[in-house]
Amino acid sequence: MTRQRGIVVGYDGSDFSLRALEWATEEAELRGLPLTVTYAWRWPYGKADGEARLHLGKAAEHVLFHGVKCARAHSAIVEVVTDLHEGSAAQRLVELSADAELLVVGAHDRGMAARFVIGSVAVFVAARARSPVVIVREAGQGPVLPGPRPVVLGVKDTTADAVLDFAFQEAALRRLPLWVVHAGHPRPMAWGIAMAHAPDLEDSARACRERMEERLTPWRQKYAEVHLEVRSATTAPRDALLAASAEVGLLVVGTGRTASRTGHLGAITGALVRHASCPVAVVPSQEHDSSPTPPTG
Structure with a gap:
């Protein structure tokens, strides 16, 4: 049986990823599609023993399930799938887009350094994704806005x-x-001198x-x-x-x-x-x- 294409959202516990989650949740409800919440993590300090890596993986799992809990608490979505990945967030999002109807990511621009790092991931994903990508840039943005915004x-x-x-x-x-x-x-x-009509x-x-x-x-x-x-x-x-x-x-x-x-x-x-x-x-x-x-x- 072929799995139904759904909505995929990148979530890492930040304010702007929470707004992306809200957008993706509403999109899944509007389209009647399943929602996949993905969180990619990696060990940032070089080599690590198995116990340290295990603890970081458990912390990542906790962040992911918090996102799933938020999605289920504020929507009537029947199917919410988790995707915990160790590695590049940008590459994982592109991979998941191959089987997605829509991909949603959050990004903020608080300061030049943040805009360069977070923005580069969002731009990479938007350029390489196989599905449409919605980028929610700031924590104050979302699909529900005052008045009928076109x-x-x-x-x-x-x-x-x-x-x-x-x-x-x-x-x-x-x-x-x-x-x-x-x-x-x-x-x-x-x-110019030789300008055409x-x-x-x-x-x-x-x-x-x-x-x-x-x-x-x-x-x-x-x-x-x-x-x-x-x-x-x-x-x-x-x-x-x-x-x-x-x-x-x-x-x-x-x-x-x-x-x-x-x-x-x-x-x-x-x-x-x-x-x-x-x-x-x-x-x-x-x-x-x-x-x-x-x-x-």
Whole structure:
């Protein structure tokens, strides 16, 4: 019998991982899927005798079961699975994503050192995971926000269909409006000696909107219950999406077409993961075929 794909969340007892656990628990309830709570630990001081390692393993087990207890106490989830792993947290999360419907991780940015260490793990996982990844960046963030905060989708002409489908599905599950911010706006041209004839910016913007409306038609039909609002970016895509993140409950973007080859997110997606004011969902655009070394931390 094939095991049902579920929701996976990384938990280590910290405040931001607790918020990730809350998000994952709600997601499992909304989707009617099992939840896997994973905690990866490692001995940090070089060689250790068996007894010391055993004690640390028991402490890790205690942390993991505390997370499971929290998940069961605040939800009606029927199936909660534990995964205790000795080794790299980043690599373990990527491994589990292969059989997951969604992966949820927490990260904080309290200070430059913390942002570098924790952020590097979150970015590594987002770039390499086989499933969509939701990154809850701060302890104060979560899926339940005051008022009906929309889902926002950052999209351009080359955005994969999987990214659009995930955003529409999240909006439908949460009964929230969906904003589509189209980053295909024409850029200002620099004047030069041999400059070609400048296109009419209004005509170009209109053509971009028409292409986007045509692209969105199948999802409008599939998710007819979702209230959709299409916005064309009038600033750089990164700035437009960062500004929108202050008003919404979830920002959805794709990994980009090069992530599967390089193991790195694009500049825009990486900046959004680190600096957005709301949780960020990163949806893989293609299958991954390499396994770079995960960061420590």
